[in-house]
Amino acid sequence: MNFDIKTPNKELIEQLQHKIDFKTKPIGSLGMLEQLAVKIGCIQNTLSPDLKQPTIMVFAGDHGIALDGVSPYPQEVTWQMVANFMAGGAAINVFGRQNGIDIKIVDAGVNYDFDKEWNVIDAKIAHGTKSYLNGAAMTAEQFQLAIKRGADLVVQAHKGGTNIIGFGEMGIANTSSAAVLLHLLADVDLKECVGRGTGWDDEGLKRKYEILKSAVENYKGDSTIENIFAHFGGFEIVMITGAMLKAAELKMVIMVDGFIITSALLAASKMNPKVLEYCIFTHKSNENGHKHMLAHLNANPILDLGMRLGEGTGAAVAYPIIESAVNFLNQMASFEDAGVSNSDKVINE
Template sequence: MNFNISKPNTALAEQLQHKIDLKTKPIGSLGILEKLALKIGCIQNTLSPELKQPTIMVFAADHGIALDGVSPYPQEVTWQMVANYVNGGAAINVFGRQNGINISIIDAGVNFDFEKNSGVINAKVDYGTKSYLNESAMTSEQFHTAIKRGADLCDQKHREGSNIIGFGEMGIGNTSSGAILLHILAGVDLKECVGRGTGWDDEGLKKKYEILKKAVTNYRGDNSVENILSYFGGFEIVMIVGAMLKAAELEMVIMVDGFIISSALLAASKINSNILEYCIFTHKSNENGHKHMLQHLKAEPILDLGMRLGEGTGVAVAYPIIESAVNFLNQMASFEDAGVSNSDQI
């Protein structure tokens, strides 16, 4: 939990803005691309930023609460979807291939044993969490193991040359954890936090809310981030918290996906708020609580496509836009280079 995260150096901010403003375009006419270029330039402390080996790490784990009826899908879907990722058949694989992003699949705590040569990275803490309806999802030791394993996996990607990273997740029942984290850590009414997840109808949504309301009522712990994450989190969520904190410590650009990933970031930001300076919010999820998550984090997402799949798909779809921000900064001519009269000369 001890991560040394400094705010990005803004010494070049004025020069970066000047470089952006002198491109052959009206000032501000590239909108959010200009904000992204400035942010990435400050993170990398350079006037010519580069995006190296873009990576999405998809963490998968099972949740004990799924057995209490919070999802219309059975728990086995978690490992079956992981197999689909490995076989290259999921949306995240399609968008990753399309946009040149490396996809890594991590077993953080799936209730299944994958073959050693399956391509799944084995970081399993346990075969799923316990149900937090009446007890803590994980022990303190398991929590710290998950934080460390997430951090170590991110560090490895950085050592392999990646400087921009996103995270995805898979775990039947994990929108329930995300909803409770939003409720407790951001103080949003639980009803506003609970969404349809993998596809509940109105009756199912009501049932999910009642189960989660009971779980929150039964909680007897304090409001420390560690205890809340240990009690209500999933191994994949906690591992992502560790990976995100490490990414910020390593001054990597962090691409933030939808509801579950934002719930991990919400928790991470309560541990060290400087992490937010490294984050690009790729999209607004259609999962009900995500708008509240974004408001609490004061985040401006790039896209709003009505997506709520998870897996890191929002990151993969938004990446070319982030790439466009860096490319215009590095490759677009200035007024002087192009011999074009700028408004200052008229």
């Protein structure tokens, strides 16, 4: 699929900054909130942006590489956590309820068949990927289908009125895919990319690294993004990439979560760099490779709370801050409105 992503209207930057500078505060005193307000205003092409129906889509998928020993948790934890999501008991459910965010759970490729009454969104490509230790995780056809299904889900959300969207994930062993993608797409040493995931000790971390090192050495494909991604990716990660590209095409604000979600964005940015113009990086994950992803993308996240849970939790926790940026821009009085004397510097401008 091709995505027609337009550059946000940068001509509004000066007008937005002027509006911000004449609020009843010292210039620059709201720090990153001012940067966020300008970015969102440019994305929405308005001096009075509005966040509508915030949504986080959590994509779940299983990974064949999990059966080769890269995770301390068994594969069935993926579907069990989806059940927890649907029961409203996971962290993402708590933060979604707290902050008025609609949480949607998507089966991208879980090795389990969910009952229809669970209301999991069925976008299943297959019952998990194959192991990429000695072959491709998915076929080229499965890769394209995952991109399309992710994009289609965002179209539905956009038609329903959502203009700000975030993504979460669940998939045992998906930190392994993210680590390999970081290594191959950003040219970061594999040892720096591989982290503890769901909780490896030092010996487990070493074993995970050795398995992934072998998988990379066994790769015989070319260096195109599509082939690398299809070989080492997960259905949920590929689906999120398609969702992000479509969200940018639809001029939606994209909240970027942690390590796995940023790996999807890393791939998306190689397919169409303009997607980055629509992204707000919500937090820095405590997973070691995430700092390298952020550096490669020249990203400055809002929060650094030592989180590494996934599920979209970083985006959900950061959303009220993003909301604050829009609210101060729209609701805070100007010096003239409030009858407050301005500084000579701003008056002279």
